[in-house]
Amino acid sequence: MNGFDFDEHLRNRKAVIDEALERLLSTFDEPLGRLHEAMRYAVIDGGKRIRPILTLDACYAVGGDDRLALPAACAIELIHSYSLVHDDMPCLDNDDYRRGQPTCHRAFGEAMALLCGDALLTLAFEVLADEQIKAGVPTDVAMEVIRVIAKAAGHLGMVGGQAKDIEAQERLSAGEQLHELELYDIHRRKTGALIAASVEVGAIIGGAFKWQRKALREYGEWIGFAFQVVDDLIDAAGEPKKGKWEPNAVMVLGVDGARHLVNEAVKCALMQLRQFDERAEPLRAFASFLLERLG
Amino acid sequence: MNGFDFDEHLRNRKAVIDEALERLLSTFDEPLGRLHEAMRYAVIDGGKRIRPILTLDACYAVGGDDRLALPAACAIELIHSYSLVHDDMPCLDNDDYRRGQPTCHRAFGEAMALLCGDALLTLAFEVLADEQIKAGVPTDVAMEVIRVIAKAAGHLGMVGGQAKDIEAQERLSAGEQLHELELYDIHRRKTGALIAASVEVGAIIGGAFKWQRKALREYGEWIGFAFQVVDDLIDAAGEPKKGKWEPNAVMVLGVDGARHLVNEAVKCALMQLRQFDERAEPLRAFASFLLERLG
Numbered sequence: 001m002n003g004f005d006f007d008e009h010l011r012n013r014k015a016v017i018d019e020a021l022e023r024l025l026s027t028f029d030e031p032l033g034r035l036h037e038a039m040r041y042a043v044i045d046g047g048k049r050i051r052p053i054l055t056l057d058a059c060y061a062v063g064g065d066d067r068l069a070l071p072a073a074c075a076i077e078l079i080h081s082y083s084l085v086h087d088d089m090p091c092l093d094n095d096d097y098r099r100g101q102p103t104c105h106r107a108f109g110e111a112m113a114l115l116c117g118d119a120l121l122t123l124a125f126e127v128l129a130d131e132q133i134k135a136g137v138p139t140d141v142a143m144e145v146i147r148v149i150a151k152a153a154g155h156l157g158m159v160g161g162q163a164k165d166i167e168a169q170e171r172l173s174a175g176e177q178l179h180e181l182e183l184y185d186i187h188r189r190k191t192g193a194l195i196a197a198s199v200e201v202g203a204i205i206g207g208a209f210k211w212q213r214k215a216l217r218e219y220g221e222w223i224g225f226a227f228q229v230v231d232d233l234i235d236a237a238g239e240p241k242k243g244k245w246e247p248n249a250v251m252v253l254g255v256d257g258a259r260h261l262v263n264e265a266v267k268c269a270l271m272q273l274r275q276f277d278e279r280a281e282p283l284r285a286f287a288s289f290l291l292e293r294l295g
Numbered sequence: 296m297n298g299f300d301f302d303e304h305l306r307n308r309k310a311v312i313d314e315a316l317e318r319l320l321s322t323f324d325e326p327l328g329r330l331h332e333a334m335r336y337a338v339i340d341g342g343k344r345i346r347p348i349l350t351l352d353a354c355y356a357v358g359g360d361d362r363l364a365l366p367a368a369c370a371i372e373l374i375h376s377y378s379l380v381h382d383d384m385p386c387l388d389n390d391d392y393r394r395g396q397p398t399c400h401r402a403f404g405e406a407m408a409l410l411c412g413d414a415l416l417t418l419a420f421e422v423l424a425d426e427q428i429k430a431g432v433p434t435d436v437a438m439e440v441i442r443v444i445a446k447a448a449g450h451l452g453m454v455g456g457q458a459k460d461i462e463a464q465e466r467l468s469a470g471e472q473l474h475e476l477e478l479y480d481i482h483r484r485k486t487g488a489l490i491a492a493s494v495e496v497g498a499i500i501g502g503a504f505k506w507q508r509k510a511l512r513e514y515g516e517w518i519g520f521a522f523q524v525v526d527d528l529i530d531a532a533g534e535p536k537k538g539k540w541e542p543n544a545v546m547v548l549g550v551d552g553a554r555h556l557v558n559e560a561v562k563c564a565l566m567q568l569r570q571f572d573e574r575a576e577p578l579r580a581f582a583s584f585l586l587e588r589l590g
Contacts, residue, residue, distance in 0.1 A: 030451055035458035039450065086413060091405035110386035114409070115458050118381060121413065122449035125420045129441040139434050143424055146441065150421035155334065155414040156325055163330035163410050 006285040013053040018044070020074050024127065038108040038116035039123070043081045046099055051195060052077045054223070054286065055202040058216050061273075061280040064206020071131035072145050072201050075124040079153050080194065082120035085113055087162065124149075137205060145201045152197030161189025165247055172245035180252050187228045187249070188221070195224030199283075215272045219283065222269035226262045226290050233258050233294065259294060266291055301580040308348040313339075315369050319422065333403040333411035334418070338376045341394055346490060347372045349518070349581065350497040353511050356568075356575040359501020366426035367440050367496050370419040374448050375489065377415035380408055382457065419444075432500060440496045447492030456484025460542055467540035475547050482523045482544070483516070490519030494578075510567045514578065517564035521557045521585050528553050528589065554589060561586055 025040045052073030059069035088095040088103040089110060095103050105113035128149065132142040151157060164186045168178055199220030203213045229249045236250035236258075249258040269287045273280045320335045347368030354364035383390040383398040384405060390398050400408035423444065427437040446452060459481045463473055494515030498508045524544045531545035531553075544553040564582045568575045 028451070032450060032455045032458065033462060035450055035455060082413075086409055089409065091409055111461050112458065114381055114384065114386055115454050115461075118377075118412070118416065119450040119454040119458075121416055122445055122454060125441060126445035126449055129438055129445055133438065139438050143428065143434050143438060146420060146424040150417055150424055154417035154421055155327060155330055156323070159410050159414040159417060160327045160330060163327065163407065163414075166406050166410075167328060 004281050004285060006282070006289060009282055009285070010048075010053065013056055014049045016056075016070070017049045017052045017073060017077065020070050021077060024074055024078075024123075024131075034108060034112055035115060035119060038104055038112050039119055041107060042085045042104045042116055042120060043078065045081075045101065047077070047081070049077060050227075051080055051198040054195065054198040054220070054283075055205075057282040057286065058199045058202025058220075059206035060202075061216065061276055061283055062203055062206040062208040062212050063279060064202075064208075066202075066206070068135055068137050069202050069205040071127050071135050071137070072149070072205060073198075074131070075127045076149065076194065076198050076201070078120045078124040078127065079149070079158075082117040082124070083153075083158060083162075083194075085117040085120070089113060092162075092166075121153075141204060144204055148197050148201050148204065152193040157189055157193035157197075158191075161186050161191070161193065165190055168247045169245050172247070178247055178252060183247050183249060183252050184225075186247050187225060191228040191231075192221055192224030195227060196220035199223070212276075215275065216283075219269045219272040219287075222265045222272070223287060223290070226265035226269065226287075229258050229262050229265070230290055230293050233262070262290065262294060299576050299580060301577070301584060304577055304580070305343075305348065308351055309344045311351075311365070312344045312347045312368060312372065315365050316372060319369055319373075319418075319426075329403060329407055330410060330414060333399055333407050334414055336402060337380045337399045337411055337415065338373065340376075340396065342372070342376070344372060345522075346375055346493040349490065349493040349515065349578070350500075352577040352581065353494045353497025353515075354501035355497075356511065356571055356578055357498055357501040357503040357507050358574060359497075359503075361497075361501075363430055363432050364497050364500040366422050366430050366432070367444070367500060368493075369426070370422045371444065371489065371493050371496070373415045373419040373422065374444070374453075377412040377419070378448075378453060378457075378489075380412040380415070384408060387457075387461075416448075436500060439499055443492050443496050443499065447488040452484055452488035452492075453486075456481050456486070456488065460485055463542045464540050467542070473542055473547060478542050478544060478547050479520075481542050482520060486523040486526075487516055487519030490522060491515035494518070507571075510570065511578075514564045514567040514582075517560045517567070518582060518585070521560035521564065521582075524553050524557050524560070525585055525588050528557070557585065557589060 021043055025043055028036060055069050055073040055076060056066040059066045084098065085104045087093050088098060089105050096106050097103060104116055128146045133139060168182060168186060172178055196217060200213065200217045203216040208216065232249040236248055253261060266287045270284060273284055316338055320338055323331060350364050350368040350371060351361040354361045379393065380399045382388050383393060384400050391401050392398060399411055423441045428434060463477065463481060467473055491512060495508065495512045498511040527544040531543060548556060561582045565579060568579055
């Protein structure tokens with residue numbers, strides 16, 4: 001790919017995003033003790049920053065100034081972080097560790113973790129309404145970004161997927177079968193919606209033409225889908241999680257079926273980029289990178 | 296007050312708001328099973344709708360079209376509702392009943408209640424970005440409204456107050472004293488911030504002059520403060536809550552001190568309205584209504 005170094009690209013992007021998140025979470029108007037500590041703990045955690053990188057890359061792909069997309073990129077990562085904090089809690093996944101560190105509720109207590117998630121979600125919208133405008137994003141563009149992110153993160157998107165996931169787990173535990181279409185619906189919402197939105201808002205901020213926005217949105221949906229199935233394959237290859245029944249593509253399709261699905265989804269994602277020039281190289285490389293994760 | 300019937304006014308306003316909330320929570324693009332049921336359960340609950348009424352009244356007070364303020368009013372009530380759902384959860388207040396009905400987590404389980412709160416908070420911002428514009432609020436005004444609400448609801452506002460409240464409870468349980476100033480800070484954030492924002496965004500949407508917005512913001516801060524101290528007085532007069540140490544104005548100031556404080560706060564609130572004409576009558580009546588609640 002013309003000597004394009006994707007690993008270096010990821011490192012550079014991650015450094016820019018980490019610095020912006022660090023700034024957001026250290027320059028508060030007033031100190032607020034443990035809540036702020038918990039918020040920092042939950043966000044500054046060595047995450048890969050996949051979603052915000054996609055936002056910057058999509059903005060770049062349509063010829064936009066990717067610095068304008070940095071506030072939206074950070075807001076999306078704040079939303080992703082809040083969702084991990086709440087998902088880890090005892091009433092949901094009950095996880096004690098994340099990336100080798102105690103989860104937020106193990107480190108700060110359940111009450112503070114619940115509030116930390118609430119605060120991060122709210123901060124995301126504060127950043128979208130405040131930092132975007134300060135960065136120079138036109139108000140109507142910034143408003144469209146808020147609309148897309150709120151829909152993706154909410155009751156028909158990420159939170160809705162999580163709710164359907166719980167219902168599916170209950171039925172699996174009761175010995176019922178999970179239909180393939182149901183699994184796709186959970187994946188599309190739970191992981192896919194926010195990833196697709198990450199790409200779409202980058203396109204919006206970059207001033208995408210209508211066809212570009214549509215193509216990148218669809219690229220994002222395929223990527224989000226492939227991303228989750230890859231995760232399912234990795235999960236299925238590892239230790240079973242406390243005997244919990246979690247909806248997983250491998251359970252429904254088998255390893256070969258799931259691998260085939262990832263391949264097809266990545267092809268569809270790449271097809272959506274066919275009319276884009278070399279500025280879409282990072283997005284193309286991301287799709288290939290998903291195949292590499294499969295090994 | 297020129298025959299102004301405040302009770303009838305409250306009833307009329309509540310009917311308009313309840314109808315709008317009912318519409319928001321019944322016309323989803325897709326059904327999402329128990330999550331949507333939980334969201335409706337948490338919001339359509341016979342609440343008094345104090346905050347959204349203040350939004351409409353503040354818009355009216357500056358001569359604005361209060362129908363424009365209806366989406367923001369609903370969004371604020373969604374945020375208030377989410378905060379009750381999360382506050383009631385076992386890791387926070389562990390309440391089993393609210394207004395005589397099982398709390399959301401008692402009715403739907405903890406996992407669904409957590410997600411329900413998350414979904415309501417996110418929906419609030421979707422409504423602010425979507426319904427406000429559809430209703431005809433100019434985009435820059437709508438963006439300012441999002442900014443004010445996000446700040447009031449977030450880490451330095453409502454959620455921050457809740458976090459400080461937890462820390463104060465821990466210290467009280469350990470036998471430490473609560474300083475009066477600390478109590479004020481908790482109240483200002485936990486209850487005051489969202490009430491003040493309710494009034495302020497009504498003013499913003501109504502096209503308030505700068506001095507009007509400032510005066511109404513301060514009116515809202517005094518009202519929010521008085522509101523919480525009245526609640527403290529009512530709580531202190533009732534049954535003790537499971538022996539929990541909750542920061543309470545009566546604990547710090549005694550009954551007489553707390554009653555005196557409400558009186559003074561209401562006077563300050565009314566002073567802020569001195570340059571407003573008869574359209575501020577509902578806001579004036581609301582301040583007097585707080586004194587009546589004291590009995």
